[in-house]
Amino acid sequence: MGIHIGIDLGGTNVRVAIINKNGTVNELLQEQTEPEKGPVHTINNIIRMIETLAEDEKVEGIGVGAPGPLDPYRGVILNPPNLPGWEEVYLVDALKKYFSTDNIQLNNDANAAALAEAQFGSGKEYNSVFYITVSTGVGGGLVIGGKVFSGAQGYSGEIGNMILNPGGYQYSNLNKGALEGYASGTAIGQRAYQLYEIEGGAEAVFELVSEGDQRAQRIVDEAIEYLAMGIANLTHTINPDVFVIGGGVMKAGDLIWVPLREKVKKYLYPGLVDKVNLQPAALSGDSGVIGASLLAQ
């Protein structure tokens, strides 16, 4: 009986935790990632944190959720915008040198969160779960029968790049008119600034909406409209048993959930209008480490 480690490797912080069988956090360490100091620095910190947590216990499995793009099959972090300067980092191999388990898995952070929600959160009653995070970016993960469906090259769930309007807004290195360019927190903040010089990012925009500001409302309406189209497209492609939707933007509550539920219906085949199941994510910020540990179980 050894322990299971979950690692949530983000651009700002890295969190390492022992996760219990029932999906709760037993013990957790957090440090700054400092990606600019290079992958060796961060990986050494991760190894030390695992050793600190494990003490004398056997490490049975280690799962890492990290920003994409990455290759889950080879355990390689490719060149994620959120870990600048990291390129072709063989993270799984590096960890295998230090720990005597073969069960070390890497997948992207949205897939890890999807797994956590499917196992212990809002998706736990369902066979097929599509998790969507609307946060700094827009990402997703598909879980079928308790397993992440990563796809041929690990790009399943990269819905931020879904084209919804080829004549639309160009955002970051994504496709023109892609979902993330309309619905992400960053995009909402950027558009509010560009169109109306509203400062303070998505949070300030939602604050203004709650005060009845019409300009802020227009930007949020547009974001929700595109998110609704994206969900309709996913329904007519995968038709999962449930959509679990999390991320910072969804914390705006009724301001976003009420219109979202209405707008999705507009774009569905009549037979689906009252059947598509949208649920808020249930797990707190710990879903990253919990889901990561599930990758290796």
Add this chain to the structure above:
Amino acid sequence: MGIHIGIDLGGTNVRVAIINKNGTVNELLQEQTEPEKGPVHTINNIIRMIETLAEDEKVEGIGVGAPGPLDPYRGVILNPPNLPGWEEVYLVDALKKYFSTDNIQLNNDANAAALAEAQFGSGKEYNSVFYITVSTGVGGGLVIGGKVFSGAQGYSGEIGNMILNPGGYQYSNLNKGALEGYASGTAIGQRAYQLYEIEGGAEAVFELVSEGDQRAQRIVDEAIEYLAMGIANLTHTINPDVFVIGGGVMKAGDLIWVPLREKVKKYLYPGLVDKVNLQPAALSGDSGVIGASLLAQ
């Protein structure tokens, strides 16, 4: 050792066949569907055709591929545009009254064809296969590990309704700017007529393209552009091991395949550009009955 029956129920013809274990057609009967005479008429014809084929042998499984929308879980044909007047037809229950097997399955025709291609066609080497048919309409089917993934309400693969341009072309009862409104054979023919009074449907349009007609070329370019965006969206959502693409429009050969392969690359994440696997469908018109029989195996 009994026999397996595959039924391809279309708006024009219904084909009933005994399918061998290796996926070949043993014996086949075809009649007109005559949907206007009502479902009882057609179902009685189907029962008679099965009995004629089976003679004294035991029927072990019956699979039916039919136009959507339908409910694969209850075995009910809902209200398909291609079978006008049919509404809530309990096809599986009707067949169960006549045949002593519990193994009678209904799914939509694109899912049946997907299964045939995954098992015996261009997808046979792969775990996850997304089949696309570009024909009168645009449809699709997802097969993972040899099984059709139908989705919660059976709407998985209904990619004809994928929104690609919310300010775009309104076609049939689909979403504005949906894939089928640009890329289907019907849409190509309609747009050629509306814009340039070109008659003769998609076939005539491709004939003109091969003669160097610039107007026809523009319409085909647009159709391929949207098909490419649709495939990119599916890649960033599911990232299947292979796309198998069939249907009448794809018979235009290099006129469509060469530009399609180029255009898809434009819309992919750089890491995927040379990796997305597009293959022409391998099976002939028999994929309907073959795939249908696989539904019940």
